[in-house]
Amino acid sequence: MSTQALRFALVGNPNCGKTSIFNRLTGARAKVANYPGVTVERRTGPVSGTSTPANLVDLPGTYSLHVSSLDEKVARDIILGQMAGEAPPDVLIAVVDATNLRLGLRLVLELEKLGRPMILALNQADAAERRGIKIDTEGLAEAIGIPVVETVAIRRHGLKALREAIDQASTRYQGTQAEVISDAGASRKESVESLYQRIEQITAAHVIAPPDKITWQDKLDRFVMHPIAGLIALFMVLLLIFQAVFAWAAPIMDLIDGSFGTLSEWVAATLPDGILKDFLADGLIAGVGGVLVFLPQIIILFFFILLLEDSGYLTRAAFLLDRPMRGVGLSGRSFIPLLSSFACAVPGIMATRTVPDPRERIIAIMVAPLMTCSARLPVYTLIIAAFIPDQKVWGIFNLQGLTLFALYIAGIVSAALAAWLLRLRHTREEFPLLLELPAFRWPSPYHLLIGLRERTWVFLRRVGTIILALSIVLWALSSFPAPPADATGAAIEYSFAGQLGRLMQPLFEPMGFTWQMCIALIPAMAAREVAISALATVYAVGGETFEQALGQTLGQSWGLPVALAYLAWFVYAPQCLATIAVVRRETNSRSATAFFTFYLFALAYVAAVITYQVSSWLLS
Numbered sequence: 001m002s003t004q005a006l007r008f009a010l011v012g013n014p015n016c017g018k019t020s021i022f023n024r025l026t027g028a029r030a031k032v033a034n035y036p037g038v039t040v041e042r043r044t045g046p047v048s049g050t051s052t053p054a055n056l057v058d059l060p061g062t063y064s065l066h067v068s069s070l071d072e073k074v075a076r077d078i079i080l081g082q083m084a085g086e087a088p089p090d091v092l093i094a095v096v097d098a099t100n101l102r103l104g105l106r107l108v109l110e111l112e113k114l115g116r117p118m119i120l121a122l123n124q125a126d127a128a129e130r131r132g133i134k135i136d137t138e139g140l141a142e143a144i145g146i147p148v149v150e151t152v153a154i155r156r157h158g159l160k161a162l163r164e165a166i167d168q169a170s171t172r173y174q175g176t177q178a179e180v181i182s183d184a185g186a187s188r189k190e191s192v193e194s195l196y197q198r199i200e201q202i203t204a205a206h207v208i209a210p211p212d213k214i215t216w217q218d219k220l221d222r223f224v225m226h227p228i229a230g231l232i233a234l235f236m237v238l239l240l241i242f243q244a245v246f247a248w249a250a251p252i253m254d255l256i257d258g259s260f261g262t263l264s265e266w267v268a269a270t271l272p273d274g275i276l277k278d279f280l281a282d283g284l285i286a287g288v289g290g291v292l293v294f295l296p297q298i299i300i301l302f303f304f305i306l307l308l309e310d311s312g313y314l315t316r317a318a319f320l321l322d323r324p325m326r327g328v329g330l331s332g333r334s335f336i337p338l339l340s341s342f343a344c345a346v347p348g349i350m351a352t353r354t355v356p357d358p359r360e361r362i363i364a365i366m367v368a369p370l371m372t373c374s375a376r377l378p379v380y381t382l383i384i385a386a387f388i389p390d391q392k393v394w395g396i397f398n399l400q401g402l403t404l405f406a407l408y409i410a411g412i413v414s415a416a417l418a419a420w421l422l423r424l425r426h427t428r429e430e431f432p433l434l435l436e437l438p439a440f441r442w443p444s445p446y447h448l449l450i451g452l453r454e455r456t457w458v459f460l461r462r463v464g465t466i467i468l469a470l471s472i473v474l475w476a477l478s479s480f481p482a483p484p485a486d487a488t489g490a491a492i493e494y495s496f497a498g499q500l501g502r503l504m505q506p507l508f509e510p511m512g513f514t515w516q517m518c519i520a521l522i523p524a525m526a527a528r529e530v531a532i533s534a535l536a537t538v539y540a541v542g543g544e545t546f547e548q549a550l551g552q553t554l555g556q557s558w559g560l561p562v563a564l565a566y567l568a569w570f571v572y573a574p575q576c577l578a579t580i581a582v583v584r585r586e587t588n589s590r591s592a593t594a595f596f597t598f599y600l601f602a603l604a605y606v607a608a609v610i611t612y613q614v615s616s617w618l619l620s
């Protein structure tokens with residue numbers, strides 16, 4: 001008899017380690033981090049290393065089946081089998097953080113009422129042991145009537161036992177058909193009181209926990225969550241990150257820049273003049289190399305973000321910022337989605353599913369792209385390096401790093417203002433900030449490495465696909481049609497791109513943009529970084545050290561006011577089709593998406609005009 005693969009679903013409180021287990025069992029590389037609400041979407045994969053085939057679903061965390069936010073709704077709908085197009089899970093794997101058994105058991109006892117087969121994984125057994133918590137797993141298994149396995153997902157401990165439990169369940173429940181459960185309220189019938197009574201009974205009988213004592217973590221918490229010292233510390237942490245992005249990356253960037261320069265020179269020297277040479281040197285090498293140079297900066301930025309994510313600090317920062325954020329119509333709940341938007345607005349906007357207040361969620365979506373995403377970093381860096389002198393301020397700070405920091409702050413302040421304005425249109429009810437503080441942990445080098453590899457890969461894939469393709473298209477548009485024989489200007493002026501740029505230019509006249517800058521805005525709609533290769537193409541820059549050469553060309557042909565206006569444009573403009581698409585999907589509203597696109601373009605326009613006019617006036 002051939003065995004059919006059953007569906008197993010990982011269910012549990014946020015941050016208990018479901019995704020860590022999922023990655024171990026399936027070999028996937030889904031995102032793991034030390035704060036609640038990392039997973040917001042289901043994810044499926046086949047379990048490896050079991051003797052019977054089994055499929056595993058990783059779910060967002062939830063405290064209960066009576067849900068309040070969208071990510072929890074995803075979890076509940078899948079558990080009950082109410083998600084359209086998805087079969088109900090055959091077996092639930094309830095994951096419980098062993099250091100917080102009481103909270104976990106509440107969900108387990110709710111799930112028990114559903115009558116689905118269940119396995120209990122007591123994860124973070126290592127952390128429980130370190131705190132001196134002892135759990136009698138056999139007693140627990142008997143009390144709840146399901147198999148219990150101790151696991152340590154960060155070290156593979158207990159995963160063999162978990163695979164065996166999956167095998168046993170596969171054999172045992174083979175051929176039974178899981179049904180859709182329509183009445184999740186069934187579990188509510190039992191009073192909350194009797195639920196808690198049962199939890200107390202179980203923990204009293206099977207758990208020995210030493211009395212709480214003050215640890216280094218508590219002391220650290222007192223400092224980082226202090227309303228004043230904590231805010232100063234947070235500010236310093238962020239400042240340090242931007243300094244590092246600028247200062248540390250420079251030598252490696254020069255190296256990459258140099259090697260592309262050499263390559264391009266070699267092509268220029270070896271190939272005969274003609275279209276192939278132009279294409280390779282100006283289209284391909286300049287386009288791809290121009291963006292690839294920024295890899296070190298992106299890696300450094302992500303290194304710090306991953307460090308913060310894995311340490312447990314982010315949830316503290318969310319509490320710290322809860323009050324100031326409420327002042328503008330958001331709350332600490334939106335902090336992590338907004339912080340994620342510094343990497344990329346797309347996952348940031350998806351992470352707003354964890355925000356329980358639907359109005360706050362919409363505001364967070366609307367302002368998320370004002371957080372400076374990593375695709376803007378290359379554009380900022382290039383222009384800053386060309387126009388801002390590389391000098392020290394107050395002996396320690398680098399002026400270029402400070403300028404970069406100021407651009408990030410401009411985004412944050414604008415987001416606060418925009419949120420505040422959007423809030424005026426709504427009356428609000430209060431959703432208190434209920435977030436579990438994860439334990440502080442030393443970031444695991446393993447997670448850091450995996451995370452960095454993943455981000456590097458995403459960036460390289462982007463360079464190799466969309467950026468490459470756009471560079472080629474742009475090169476073609478700016479090379480054809482060829483200039484007439486009696487041409488006096490540069491070849492590009494006669495090309496399609498040149499004509500298009502001139503067509504757009506009057507619109508951008510008030511902010512001082514040249515027609516070359518207008519051309520660069522078009523491919524940058526698909527990926528902001530392409531603005532760089534586009535500028536290189538339209539200004540026909542090539543040769544030895546490409547990025548430096550482009551900087552010099554820009555330094556000569558733009559004035560400072562134009563450069564600042566271009567930066568201001570990039571702070572606001574929704575120059576990213578992927579973001580617009582995800583706003584459409586997450587809001588499920590065409591008018592909200594239209595509003596989103598329009599207000600950001602309008603903001604970009606106004607900001608660029610003001611920047612240009614004011615700085616021209618100041619400098620004249």
Ligand SMILES: Nc1nc2c(ncn2[C@@H]2O[C@H](COP(=O)(O)OP(=O)(O)OP(=O)(O)O)[C@@H](O)[C@H]2O)c(=O)[nH]1
Nearest residue numbers: 014015016017018019020037038039061124152153
């Ligand atoms: N010490 C210890 N840490 C663990 C263990 N399993 C997971 N972690 C850590 O716990 C944190 C949360 O892990 P995730 O796998 O993201 O948790 P999750 O349940 O998927 O969280 P959500 O998606 O937010 O619901 C991460 O920092 C992990 O490194 C474990 O067995 N022991």
Ligand SMILES: [Mg+2]
Nearest residue numbers: 018019038039
């Ligand atoms: Mg997860």
